[in-house]
Amino acid sequence: MREWIVAGNWxxxxxxxxxxxxxxxxxxxxxxxxxGEVVLAPPFTALFSVGETIKGSNVQLAAQNMFYEDKxxxxxxxxxxxxxxxxxxxxxxxxSERRKYFHEQDQDVNLKVKKALMAGLKPxxxxxxxxxxxxxxxxxxxxxxxxxxxxxxxxxxxxxxxAYEPVWAIGTGKVATPAEAEEVHKFIRGILKDLYGxxxxxxxxxxxxxxxxxxIGDLIAMEDIDGALVGGAxxxxxxxxxxxxxxxxxx
Ligand code: PEP
Numbered sequence: 001m002r003e004w005i006v007a008g009n010w011x012x013x014x015x016x017x018x019x020x021x022x023x024x025x026x027x028x029x030x031x032x033x034x035x036g037e038v039v040l041a042p043p044f045t046a047l048f049s050v051g052e053t054i055k056g057s058n059v060q061l062a063a064q065n066m067f068y069e070d071k072x073x074x075x076x077x078x079x080x081x082x083x084x085x086x087x088x089x090x091x092x093x094x095x096s097e098r099r100k101y102f103h104e105q106d107q108d109v110n111l112k113v114k115k116a117l118m119a120g121l122k123p124x125x126x127x128x129x130x131x132x133x134x135x136x137x138x139x140x141x142x143x144x145x146x147x148x149x150x151x152x153x154x155x156x157x158x159x160x161x162x163a164y165e166p167v168w169a170i171g172t173g174k175v176a177t178p179a180e181a182e183e184v185h186k187f188i189r190g191i192l193k194d195l196y197g198x199x200x201x202x203x204x205x206x207x208x209x210x211x212x213x214x215x216i217g218d219l220i221a222m223e224d225i226d227g228a229l230v231g232g233a234x235x236x237x238x239x240x241x242x243x244x245x246x247x248x249x250x251x
Pocket of ligand 1: 009230
């Protein structure tokens with residue numbers, strides 16, 4: 001039985017005060033949740049304050065990125081050990097915005113995933129095709145490459161979460177239909193089964209891309225969709241809590 005996860009990716013939004021207020025509202029709105037996991041990924045500047053705010057609650061802390069070295073002369077970077085130190089449980093790796101604007105390649109994603117695991121962090125590894133790739137009909141080969149290269153050399157995957165985020169659906173309001181998303185989720189689970197056998201049945205695969213409280217119900221009803229990675233709709237407590245409520249009622 002896979003436990004659902006809802007992760008909110010705040011991206012480059014929110015001051016410390018705004019982050020604390022939002023985290024507090026989410027903490028208070030999730031006190032009665034019995035199953036599943038709620039994860040918040042604030043910007044680096046608010047990790048400490050949000051960590052303090054959610055201490056002792058059902059909500060867990062994630063970073064939006066990390067570097068794959070432990071320490072050294074890497075100006076502007078954050079190590080996995082630093083994220084553990086500040087209280088992160090999860091780290092988002094290979095988000096399409098990192099791939100697009102910061103030119104992260106599958107090899108970088110792979111190094112980060114392995115390093116995160118070594119540090120005791122749980123990677124949420126993002127994969128997904130662009131609009132152009134979908135139109136060309138190469139969604140499967142793109143996702144196949146991203147999953148296989150991202151997990152290259154990873155022997156144990158029980159601490160990994162995969163997020164399928166079609167790039168054309170991120171921040172666009174164009175959500176994948178439940179059938180479109182499920183087809184790719186099933187395909188990803190098939191890759192994981194080839195690589196890891198029956199362990200693949202325990203791996204959570206999240207959908208991300210314009211999720212709201214109004215569309216999550218039909219997506220989460222799909223067999224291989226185990227939760228959501230949420231951007232825009234995680235920035236307002238009522239929208240995010242609505243997503244959590246609709247997921248926890250269905251899984
Ligand atoms: C994301 O950034 O991971 C995301 C899914 O964004 P949005 O929900 O805004 O599409």
